[in-house]
Amino acid sequence: MRLSESAEAMLAxxxxxxxxxxxxxxxxxxxxxxAADMVAVSQAHMMxxxxxxxxxxxxxxxxxxxxxxxxxRVVIPMITDPRGVDLNYYDPLGQTVEMANLERRFIMxxxxxxIVMTNTCINYQTVMPPVRGDHVAYGDTGxxxxxxxxxxxxxxxxxxxxxxxxxxxxxTPRYGLHLNENRVATKRYVVDKQPExxxxxxxxxxxxxxRAGSYWEVPVIEGxxxxxxxxxxxxxxxxxxxxxxxxxxxxxxxxxxxDTLADVNGQHLPVERITAQDTAQLRGSFGATGEKVDVVxxxxxxxxxxxxxxxAELCRGRxxxxxxxxxxxxxxxVYVDAQAAGFIEDIENFGARVLQxxxxxxxxxxxxxxxxxxxxxxxxxxxxxxxxxxxxxxxxLASMSACIDAAVAGEIV
Amino acid sequence: MSEILSCHVGIGAKVQGEALVASDNFSARYDLDxxxxxFSRPEHALAGQSYVGKILVLNTAKGGVATAWMxxxxxxxGMAPKALLLNTANTILAQGAALAGMPLCDRxxxxxxxxxxxxxxxxxxxxxxxxxxxxxxQADW
Numbered sequence: 001m002r003l004s005e006s007a008e009a010m011l012a013x014x015x016x017x018x019x020x021x022x023x024x025x026x027x028x029x030x031x032x033x034x035a036a037d038m039v040a041v042s043q044a045h046m047m048x049x050x051x052x053x054x055x056x057x058x059x060x061x062x063x064x065x066x067x068x069x070x071x072x073r074v075v076i077p078m079i080t081d082p083r084g085v086d087l088n089y090y091d092p093l094g095q096t097v098e099m100a101n102l103e104r105r106f107i108m109x110x111x112x113x114x115i116v117m118t119n120t121c122i123n124y125q126t127v128m129p130p131v132r133g134d135h136v137a138y139g140d141t142g143x144x145x146x147x148x149x150x151x152x153x154x155x156x157x158x159x160x161x162x163x164x165x166x167x168x169x170x171x172t173p174r175y176g177l178h179l180n181e182n183r184v185a186t187k188r189y190v191v192d193k194q195p196e197x198x199x200x201x202x203x204x205x206x207x208x209x210x211r212a213g214s215y216w217e218v219p220v221i222e223g224x225x226x227x228x229x230x231x232x233x234x235x236x237x238x239x240x241x242x243x244x245x246x247x248x249x250x251x252x253x254x255x256x257x258x259d260t261l262a263d264v265n266g267q268h269l270p271v272e273r274i275t276a277q278d279t280a281q282l283r284g285s286f287g288a289t290g291e292k293v294d295v296v297x298x299x300x301x302x303x304x305x306x307x308x309x310x311x312a313e314l315c316r317g318r319x320x321x322x323x324x325x326x327x328x329x330x331x332x333x334v335y336v337d338a339q340a341a342g343f344i345e346d347i348e349n350f351g352a353r354v355l356q357x358x359x360x361x362x363x364x365x366x367x368x369x370x371x372x373x374x375x376x377x378x379x380x381x382x383x384x385x386x387x388x389x390x391x392x393x394x395x396x397l398a399s400m401s402a403c404i405d406a407a408v409a410g411e412i413v
Numbered sequence: 414m415s416e417i418l419s420c421h422v423g424i425g426a427k428v429q430g431e432a433l434v435a436s437d438n439f440s441a442r443y444d445l446d447x448x449x450x451x452f453s454r455p456e457h458a459l460a461g462q463s464y465v466g467k468i469l470v471l472n473t474a475k476g477g478v479a480t481a482w483m484x485x486x487x488x489x490x491g492m493a494p495k496a497l498l499l500n501t502a503n504t505i506l507a508q509g510a511a512l513a514g515m516p517l518c519d520r521x522x523x524x525x526x527x528x529x530x531x532x533x534x535x536x537x538x539x540x541x542x543x544x545x546x547x548x549x550x551q552a553d554w
Contacts, residue, residue: 025508025511025512028424028507028511029424029504029507029508029511031422032421032422032423032424032502032507032517033504033507047477047478047479047481047482048482049479052442052479052481052482052483052486053482053486054482054483054485054486054489055486055489056485056486056488056489056490057482057485057486060485139478139481140477140478141477141478156504157478157503157504157505158478158504158508159478159479159480159481159482159504159505159508159509160478160481160482161481161482161485161508161509161511161512162481162504162508176504213473214473214501214503215473215474215501215503215504216501216503241477242477243475244475245473245474245475245503245505361442362479366446386443387442387443387477389443389454389455389456390442390443390444390445390446390453390454390457391453392453
């Protein structure tokens with residue numbers, strides 16, 4: 001891989017051990033994916049909840065954070081994905097002081113490196129959306145697929161270590177979705193049934209993701225005759241990325257790189273139909289009508305202000321069932337607006353809890369499930385029900401309004 | 414007799430070990446109980462089996478970005494696979510392997526690695542040279 005003069009200097013250790021580590025990391029990745037050189041990126045977004053990072057990862061970042069400022073500071077705007085612990089509300093969830101302390105240490109280290117703790121997986125709605133052609137180094141698959149598909153930005157899935165490396169160097173290896181040739185369609189789907197609310201958009205994304213099946217496939221979708229809202233697009237993308245590890249898709253006439261099928265070379269691809277039966281089948285694997293529900297979760301992705309309003313209106317004047325818990329995850333920036341608008345009061349009067357800057361599945365989900373005796377979990381997120389089976393939950397899926405009906409009834413209705 | 418399989422240049426140093434193989438996919442967050450060192454997702458083909466110290470052979474990566482940190486965390490406790498072989502890795506697995514110093518290879522010239530290698534086979538993984546050698550076949554194969 002060709003390196004710039006500054007990258008060569010970093011590699012030689014002239015800019016300290018953190019940047020040296022970063023370039024060495026990027027060279028390994030670049031070599032594996034045949035990158036010819038590096039590309040400058042305008043932002044980095046780091047996924048790094050303490051459950052994933054662990055004590056070993058926190059120690060690594062702390063070593064960088066202890067270097068002199070010119071050696072430790074990131075060189076581009078760098079923000080963070082959700083935290084694993086809401087430091088204002090962890091004991092009642094069954095999280096431990098050790099978990100909170102690991103989180104505190106990590107936050108300190110990030111701040112010292114100049115990383116802004118936005119703690120959000122919806123930065124494209126709340127911080128600074130990328131623009132078309134913008135090369136970025138984003139983590140969180142939901143952020144990447146939304147930014148690539150709906151904003152026309154250019155990012156690979158950059159896991160926490162690679163986002164950190166990009167923050168320290170200002171570059172990322174030029175491979176995958178930074179290159180035009182990897183952004184053309186490889187699979188073509190025609191949708192028979194129009195999705196109507198957020199969960200239906202999520203289910204459609206999940207079916208396509210599962211069919212497409214790998215990071216290196218780019219679906220192009222026809223037959224959608226409406227423009228999704230940002231929240232619908234968010235659920236669709238997050239689910240597709242979760243079920244398929246898919247980082248980019250196109251919708252003909254909707255997404256910016258695909259006015260026509262020919263724009264993404266899709267016209268000669270064989271057509272696969274996505275039928276009402278396909279979506280019903282996926283939903284069927286997460287149905288549990290009549291069963292007692294232990295916890296209702298709104299998260300993955302975090303809720304926008306508009307979703308917070310919808311939840312608040314569904315909660316107003318009603319009461320959570322005594323044997324059921326309900327959690328709502330949103331970034332701190334949305335929380336402030338939701339509080340001013342009275343939404344937090346509506347949700348908390350109902351009996352639910354709004355967590356700030358976290359996302360449920362990144363919050364030591366196994367441990368908090370065991371601490372609270374939660375098994376049957378209900379959510380409107382097609383993504384989260386895919387993740388939590390491995391964490392000992394029996395996840396079920398329903399629309400936002402059906403989730404809140406279930407929270408009132410104490411069972412899935 | 415040894416069989417040599419060629420693949421794309423991978424990540425990490427040369428290592429040898431015993432293969433654990435399934436035609437299924439991989440995510441450290443979705444599929445594993447990382448404390449116990451076993452596959453915990455009930456639907457996974459390796460559910461209940463320990464991956465610690467094994468050359469883990471699977472189809473592709475799925476799901477989220479957490480694996481990029483998790484392999485390092487698992488390795489720090491000595492509760493990680495010894496290496497990963499896949500038909501196609503994604504960026505996250507590569508990044509995680511690089512941070513963890515865990516050997517990783519993918520894109521095998523001879524076809525599906527999950528059928529070319531069987532559970533119990535002794536294999537040598539050489540990412541630098543893009544080669545995986547089966548040195549001893551599982552007896553009952």
